[in-house]
Amino acid sequence: MKINILSGALGAEIIGLNLDSVNQNNIQALNNLLLEHKVIFFRDQNIDSEKLIYLGSMFGLIEEHAYVKGLDNFPQITRIIKAPDEKNQWGEGWHSDVSYDITPSKIVILKSVKIPPIGGDTVFANMELAWETLDEEIKNIVKDKKALHSSNGSSFFVENYAQMESNGNIGERYSNEHPIVRTHPETGNKILYVNCTYTKKIIGLSDEEGAVLLEKIFRHQERLDLSCRFKWTENAIAILDNRSIQHYAIADFYPNRGLGHERIMDRIAIVGDQPF
Numbered sequence: 001m002k003i004n005i006l007s008g009a010l011g012a013e014i015i016g017l018n019l020d021s022v023n024q025n026n027i028q029a030l031n032n033l034l035l036e037h038k039v040i041f042f043r044d045q046n047i048d049s050e051k052l053i054y055l056g057s058m059f060g061l062i063e064e065h066a067y068v069k070g071l072d073n074f075p076q077i078t079r080i081i082k083a084p085d086e087k088n089q090w091g092e093g094w095h096s097d098v099s100y101d102i103t104p105s106k107i108v109i110l111k112s113v114k115i116p117p118i119g120g121d122t123v124f125a126n127m128e129l130a131w132e133t134l135d136e137e138i139k140n141i142v143k144d145k146k147a148l149h150s151s152n153g154s155s156f157f158v159e160n161y162a163q164m165e166s167n168g169n170i171g172e173r174y175s176n177e178h179p180i181v182r183t184h185p186e187t188g189n190k191i192l193y194v195n196c197t198y199t200k201k202i203i204g205l206s207d208e209e210g211a212v213l214l215e216k217i218f219r220h221q222e223r224l225d226l227s228c229r230f231k232w233t234e235n236a237i238a239i240l241d242n243r244s245i246q247h248y249a250i251a252d253f254y255p256n257r258g259l260g261h262e263r264i265m266d267r268i269a270i271v272g273d274q275p276f
């Protein structure tokens with residue numbers, strides 16, 4: 001097994017490990033790699049839906065997405081589809097998956113099914129480093145505060161993503177408060193746990209004061225020296241520690257360049273803890 005580090009901040013491509021061979025006896029080693037690198041990548045993993053679900057189940061219970069419809073035969077798998085002529089793609093913009101849930105997924109696994117020849121990379125960012133490098137004054141204000149995370153449910157799918165289906169929870173609102181600095185339940189590390197997609201306000205501050213502060217934090221989280229970038233190939237798998245990172249699916253599908261190709265990803269998620 002060979003480990004190619006992707007950047008100084010996080011991420012590693014693991015070479016020479018077949019995810020087909022992961023089982024109860026060796027899952028700990030894979031989990032240790034995940035905790036160390038926060039997002040790990042594997043290429044040429046020709047595993048089917050059943051095996052993808054088995055791989056996920058090694059990390060814990062698999063959950064269905066709150067409002068996106070899963071595959072007919074495998075409701076735990078959310079298929080993320082960008083039609084050839086769509087510019088938009090689900091997952092664009094910095095976010096931590098389902099942070100509006102009371103217990104946001106601890107791990108997300110993505111498998112690339114169809115990848116355009118140009119465009120559609122994903123960027124990941126280390127939120128433990130984001131906390132460490134945050135301005136001390138801001139740290140002092142937010143360290144014991146909570147923030148409200150919310151999503152309007154699937155109503156925007158109907159308008160924005162031609163190939164994606166809701167599970168019927170249209171217009172339902174998902175909202176929960178979480179600590180702005182959470183503690184990783186396995187490593188004890190501190191994590192800056194807000195994101196510009198779902199975090200709406202800081203509890204205990206005026207809307208205006210909170211908005212100014214959140215804006216500063218969001219800009220800080222975008223720093224490129226906190227990130228790594230992965231260029232997908234078909235049948236690649238990414239395993240993300242959804243507690244300690246954010247990610248951003250780049251929708252650089254422009255005419256005569258990245259536009260005109262379908263992009264398909266399968267996603268599963270593992271039940272997480274309530275952030276503390």
Ligand SMILES: [Fe+2]
Pocket residue numbers: 091095096097247
């Ligand atoms: Fe995501």
